Amino acid sequence: MHIKFFKYQGAGNDFVLIDNREATIKSLDNKLVAQICDRRFGIGADGLMLLQTEPGYDFRMIYYNADGKEGSMCGNGGRCIVAFAKHLGVITDTTTFQAVDGVHYAKISAEGDWVSLQMIDVEVIEKDNDAYVLNTGSPHYVKLTTNLEAKNVYNEGYAIRNNTKYKTEGINVNFVEKSKETEGYFVRTFERGVENETYACGTGVTAVALAMAKHNKTFGTISTPIKVLGGDLNIRFNFDGKKFSNIFLEGPAKLVFEGEVEL
Structure with missing residues (x-):
């Protein structure tokens, strides 16, 4: 099947983003993700993200590394998916969303191109x-x-x-x-x-x-x-x-x- 994608970059860290709120994509094969992220044989990106629905939050961020495997938290990816959510009309100026490392709050500029993303607290x-x-x-x-x-x-x-x-x-x-x-x-x-x-x-x-x-x-x-x-x-x-x-x-x-x- 053909799926619409959006390519975003945050300070040169680039990502393929897909709106999966309708759960059209049930799962992604690691090899396919790696091919999409390949800079010669695919779209080219440091990672791929799915924006999905999440009860109680604006959305859930699902992140895959360029090697095709689901990854840990990606900060610039988090900022890019916030911009994507604004582009889709999911959010306006602030958001609270779920990622692999927990809940994140973010604020985005009116123009939609500058994002301030809260990261997890660190003690160690x-x-x-x-x-x-x-x-x-x-x-x-x-x-x-x-x-x-x-x-x-x-x-x-x-x-x-x-x-x-x-x-x-x-x-x-x-x-x-x-x-x-x-x-x-x-x-x-x-x-x-x-x-x-x-x-x-x-x-x-x-x-x-x-x-x-x-x-x-x-x-x-x-x-x-x-x-x-x-x-x-x-x-x-x-x-x-x-x-x-x-x-x-x-x-x-x-x-x-x-x-x-x-x-």
Whole structure:
């Protein structure tokens, strides 16, 4: 059958979105999802999402990684599906929806292209030598570095993601450099499930902002601008020294094109 799809991107993190409120799609084959996300033989995307009905909420977000498997929370995907929901007329300026890691609240601009998405609270940040490890809806490894622009993120990220400690479950690997122009950071990410570097990672930049607050022993209400290959994002949150709360991932979410795909 032919299904209408919409292609969205949030700071270069791109997704195929499908309105499945009528439950036309009962299940998706992993191989088919991977083919749709393939940049040479399919539409091309970092992931695929279904927007579905959910009692008591505006909708449910079902997320598949580019490798075809259902994934953990995707922050930029969450922002893009909020923009999609507004485009469909499901929501107006605010929303509460269900995702794999629980309930999320979001606010969207009147133009529908800027989304502020609330992420889950975080209490645990561990150390792996000089790197930080935490879960912001997806597991992340955060490592400070220098000369990030020239770094071979694929090779170094692949090695960490596939080492003996992380190979089975996988982990997203974020390399971080303090920005010379702003109070924020420059971040590049190797994403599990895509198994490559992406132009942005929402849960990744969220993890970076939290890890850097802990690293710098910065407390209170914090706003952290982060530059990624695909643009600019912002993370704001509260940190009392033990718990990170009221975490919001903010940035662009834009419709690229729409079409039909055979499922």
